[in-house]
Amino acid sequence: MGIKLTLIRQPTVPLEAEVLCPDTLADCSADEIAQLTIYHGKRQLPLSDFFEIEGEKSDEIEIHGDLKKVRWIGRGMSRGRLKIQGDVGMHLGAYMRDGLIEVKGDAGDWIGAEMKKGTIRIDGNAGGQIGAAYRGSRRGMRGGLIHVTGSAGLEVGMRMRRGIIVIGGSTRDFTGLQMKGGTILLGEGAEIRTGAWMNRGTIISLKALEVMPTFGIAIRQFTPPFMPLLAKALVSEGITLPENKSFDLYNGDLAVPGRGELLVLSS
Amino acid sequence: MLRITGGKVYDPANKIDGQIKDLNIDADGKFSDGQCDSRTIDATGMIVMPGGVDVHTHVAGGAINFARAMTPEDHRRTQAFIRTKTRRSGLGGMAPTTFATGYLYAGMGWTTVNEAAVPVLSARHTHEELADIPIVDKSTLTLMANNEIMLDQMEAGEYERARDVVAWYIWAAKSYGVKAVNPGGVAAWKWGGDARNLSSPIEGYNKLTPGTIVTQLARICDDLGLPHPMHLHCNDLGAPGNIKTTLDTLKHLEGSRAHIAHSQYHAYGGDGWETICSATAELAEYFNSHPNITTDAGAVIFGDTVTITADGPWQHLLYKLTGRKWGNLDVENETGCGIVPYTYRPSNLVNAVQWACGLELLLLIQSPWQVFLSTDHPNGGCFWRYPEIIKLLMSRDFRDECIKKLPSNIKNKIVLPEIAREYTLMDVATSMSAGPARALGLKQKGNLGTGCDGDVVIYDQEDDPGEMFAHPRYVIKAGEVIIDDGEIREAPDGREYIAKPFYDPATNDFMRPLFEDCYTMQFENYPVEIERVHGASIHDCKNDQDS
Amino acid sequence: MGGKVTCTLGEVKQRADFIIYWGGNPAECHPRHFSKYTLMQKSKFLPKGRKDRTMVLVDIRETKSVKASDIFLQVRPGKDFELITILRALVKEQQVTDEQIEETGLSREALNDLVSRMKAAKFGCMFFGMGLSMTRGKHMNSAALLTLAAEMNAFTKFVAMPMRGHGNVTGADVIMRWQTGFPFGISFNRGYPRYNPGEFSTIDVLVRGDCDAAFIIGADPGGTMPQPAINHLKRIPTIVLDPHITHTSKLARVHITTAAQGIAAPGTAYRMDEIPMPLKPALKSPYPSDEEVVRRINEAIAKKPFWLPEGSMPQMVTEQV
Secondary structure: OOEEEEEOOOOOOOEEOOOOOHHHHOOOOHHHHHHOEEEEOOEEEEHHHOEEEEOOOOOEEEEEOOEOOEEOOOOOOOOOEEEEEOOEOOOOOOOOOOOEEEEEOOEOOOOOOOOOOOEEEEEOOOOOOOOOOOOOOOOOOEEEEEEEOOOOOOOOOOOOOEEEEEEOOOEOOOOOOOOOOOEEEEOOOEOOOEOOOOOOOEEEEOOOOOEOOOOEEEEEEEOOOOHHHHHHHHHOOOOOOOOOOOEEEEEEOOOOOOOEEEEEEOO | OEEEEOOEEEEHHHOEEEEEOOEEEOOOOEEOOOOOOOEEEEOOOEEEEEOEEEEEEOOOOHHHHHHHHHOHHHHHHOOEEOOOOOOOOEEOOOOOOHHHHHHHHHHOOEEEEEEEEEOHHHHHHHHHHHHOOEOOEEEEEEEOOOOHHHHHHHHOOOHHHHHHHHHHHHHHHOOOEEEEEOOOHHHHHOOOOOOOOOOOOOOOOOOOOHHHHHHHHHHHHHHOOOOOOOEEEOOOOOOOOOHHHHHHHHHOOOOOOEEEOOHHHHOEEOOOOOOOEEOHHHHHHHHHHOOOEEEEOOOOOOEEEEEEEOOHHHHHHHHHHHOOOEEEEEEOOOEEEEEEEEEEOOOOHHHHHHHHHHHHHHHHOOOOOOEEOOOOOOOOOOHHHHHHHHHHHHOHHHHHHHHOOOOHHHOOOOOHHHOOOOOOHHHHHHHHHHHHHHHHOOOOOOOOOOOOEOOEEEEEOOOOHHHHHHOOOEEEEOOEEEEEOOEEOOOOEOOEEEEEOOOOOOHHHHHHHHHHHHOOOOHHHOOOOHHHOOOEEEEEHHHHHHO | OOEEEEEOHHHHHHHOOEEEEEOOOHHHHOOOHHHHHHOOOOOOOOOOHHHHOEEEEEEOOOOHHHHHOOEEEEOOOOOHHHHHHHHHHHHOOOOOOHHHHHOOOOOHHHHHHHHHHHHHOOEEEEEEOHHHHOOOOHHHHHHHHHHHHHHHOOOOEEEEEEOOOOOOHHHHHHHHHHHHOOOOOEEOOOOOOEEOOOOOOHHHHHHHOOOOOEEEEOOOHHHHOOHHHHHHHHHOOEEEEEOOOOHHHHHOOEEEEOOOEOOOEOEEEEOOOOOEEEEOOOOOOOOOOHHHHHHHHHHHHHOOOOOOOOOOOOOOOOOOO
């Protein structure tokens, strides 16, 4: 049996709870879990002050409640499964090393920031800086998959190096900013400055979007040979790509100068 | 006030080499002959040394503060100081915050630091920052070798004017001495150029050469009776084959006192990045036959750091080589600085040569009174890694182990593997404390004799010198126990040493029009008021000369 | 990957033969900038003063500063980032089409002319204002111009500097950096400084309602911040230190009147180039200085129990579990 945590009162200021992570909880008895430290603003409190706890010693964890103000859940997790019912706050799965996070609800900024491996699935909308590099870091996510069914915010995949980000809806500005590798798939396009200053990597948009003036058109009506492979890889994640579509391929960002690829579904 | 009994004392200034000796510190925080009857520390079986003195570091001011802003990624992964009742919060790492700087230095037994590069224009800022560095005593050096008002006097052959100008600036900045960085080269950088040859006129001048600046500035420091001689960062830093420039520079210094900063960066042979090799043997030989000159190693330690130096042209090159972040700040009329994060790797041949060169200089220069422990923090590595260098100096076996990790083609490029010398505790105490204190002219530091400042570090004797020096059992500053059983107990404010050289009172009137011509602030607002310096302790140069 | 290449204003005064103002209106917002630093001054290196200097103004509309400029480039609103990015490409001789250039509202001729002038300059300086740094793209717009300036050093000397204003904002930034390592957007809730603009920056904290008290010195967020932020300030106990009645003081629970800095209270202010200037008060004030009020609040807090319970130590948030 897994562990089930339910939020029993709303935090009035952000609640930082990096202990809500399979790596930490898996070895804890119910009493130990209740005594884990969380930070309500500057106050250090036991987890049981905010959560009702059922179960113990498991890396299968379910968390219920409106967790919008709860940050750092699943920080650096390397195994197991986190299921979240409800909205969740910033830094979900940051520095993740493996395992699975599933959210039924919306997520905040910085989910999967600088993650290395594992999967994050958001059945809802998410904030900005998904899979991004923290300020000043040279690299964002280095592997793994982030799938957001809804829309997302600014700087999605900023400086990512490897791995895949799939956004079902649309994203805001600077998607793939300074990207160094990996793949971003955009179901409903993006606002502006997509792929700005990218060096390498691939951004695929299934809807027309505004292309930066420093991207050159390489080929129109192009069927990328890797699409079937990508489609196959994503099927197991429950993502289906449209088949036999052709794309316009742009290269950039010339300002760097970079060799990134921006594929936009041909109209 | 405090009594330390039974310890093995290493006090090079008084030729005490491991004898058991009791120390007494009086209520004024100075060593005394009389017995004090308050707290006694039983140091039986422990090692007792004078508190460390860093002759060359960059811990406060515009440049390091620029570096802090540029490296949030390092702040995230570094050791944090959590706020407690006696300690404010801060961050360690490549460019530590002010409070953390004090805790880190004191935490490894260093009690005096010399901030080696202050532009007068932002000296007010540097002093405000130094006031926020607790525990340690501090001094600062004013950047002079590219000051255009001074250079113009030298170009015109007005030596005495140039000397008055230097003295005026030192007092305006409330600093302790003169730092010369890449003489003429920073001035040329302001047009994107550099000065790499001692005998060619520098850009913008007809006859003034870097060599003339070096000779005259060294003489000025001597003539002014400054406690610390000219502190020189030679031209051509970091370039393969720069040993020629360095030796040429040293020849321009014959007859004067001088301190050569971070000489590791100036001791390379070869003619390119592929052929770079150590030329430390030649440089060490020069030091061995010229006791008038001291130096600090500027040793390199493998790992991440951020390089900051007034040497703008070198930093632009480093930015191009690394493709990482670059900060640059040119200061009107005076100097400039560049900031580039950097990682020294053992697998990188050039870095490996640099690593060896620093240790070679420390080992090949025979007198530890002439060569001091430094990494040119943060350029070669962070100051809190000094214990690792001490371990390398004290153990040939450990050196051999580290040499094995270097690229195989390093053979014939370095001499480190052949050096058998191992530092004794007396050598360490000289190189980390007594020697730099003497070079700085801080007679009350690095010395456990009567009347000197009661700055002491006490170590539990351990087999691993790296561990031993990283974690002192007690650190005492002016008689106050700062580190007690390895924990920070107190964080009092330190003092700041300032030199007051004599200058012709007419210099003020001479400076005013020149100043208004090239600066952008009111002449009256430029000198730092003495009330703005916390814990100021003024060294009157004139009196010193007379005595 | 970026950084910042800059200098003090005296360097501009003495050397800059090529000046770009981007997204700012110095004629009205920094009225002494032209005369003291950038345009009118003569120097050893620029003996003819204004005649030896070229000034380019880039803005989305004509302002009073246009009259002072040699070249005015009117960029289409919201296209600053694109324009700077195109310039970065052109400087490196990358191919950008005419159509792509024209999206920014400027012609290829104008940009080619600008690039060749930039490369031919002996000492170039770019100043940028809030028209760049506070419009869509924000920090990335500033980063773009700073990067362009850094990259120009492959050809000639170039520097960049933000046109900062609003009292001593630079001073706050400088001191936060030496005490905490970060300029702004800092949280101390774990007992040590953490930085994340967007998470801990004032507007974001207020808009999300992440704080339960506010202490405001030397600013009037009630007049400048978005409505949701102001609404939160009204909800929570807000304390204001200010010499004047302001939008914020009106909504605050507590307003402590203080002496005006520089007029009736001494101290240090940092200029936009981070040069510290002593403030020498000309008048006396019956009110205490900000510093004194903060010191007394600190002393009062010190008498209360320490914020950390005995024996507890917060953990750092790092990559390590």
